[in-house]
Amino acid sequence: MSRIAYFGPVGTFTEQAARTFTTAQDELVAADTIPQALNAVRRGAADAACVPVENSVEGAVPATLDSLAVGEPLIGVAEALLPVHFSILTRDDVTEIRTVASHPHALAQVQQWLAENLPGARAVAAGSTAAAAVAVQAGEFDAAVTAPVAVEHYPLKVLATGVADVPDARTRFLLMRKPPVAVPEPTGADRTSLVAAAVNRTGALAELLTELATRGINLTRLDARPNKQNFGEYRFFIDFEGHAAEPRIADALAALRRRCDVRFLGSFARADGVPATIDPVARNEDFTEAAAWVAAVQRGETA
């Protein structure tokens, strides 16, 4: 049995994502914030944490990136991808909706719907979509933008379902564990994720990206977050296709490591199953063959 912490309370999208990682024996534990879910793993109160990392409309989830970049390192072992559309919940006694609360990512994804359907309502940020439902129950706000499952936990009136300004919106979630972890086996459709603290000088980011480009490695995400210490200095969150167990990826990781501080955030199967693009001159067998040739040269066996 494992204890899986997730960004809660019960009824968030993250809870739905966490369920995709668990069996009936596992215990799900709600945390009020993303750092709290990750810290539960760091201090051993949970075996893993499920957190949102990226949305197809709004991009990165800053709280997740910032909490993964500092503190005890955690390693991603799996990801989940959920379609994201929203329900609008209110109380029976509400006659006029003046405030609508939700997680900022949810509010951003229903802006147009709110402008058309509740033009007088003020949008208010809440800790999570489910925290907004709790606040509506408590009478703090008139309506909440929630995950479809929220109504099963919070007996509110459903004003609308299937709300989404962008119909095919999706959010990606990570399952993070504390090292040492069992790194999942490569599948051919993997993602590797890391944080690089590029030094602050001309071309530093271009050099990092060139290490990946020259090995034919396809990026799937690049985000920058301030390092919060020196104004203008950033950490780069780089995701790319491939797995650390592959020679071509291992070679790239070593090259990045030589250039700057790197924190490995995991290699795991892509939830969408998209196979890695492989450069015809940078296949794994090319790296293996080249390394074998160098070793033979070093032994004086070949030229």
Ligand SMILES: O=C(O)C(=O)Cc1ccccc1
């Ligand atoms: O607040 C939630 O339900 C979350 O899990 C975060 C979130 C918010 C909006 C879209 C996807 C995930």
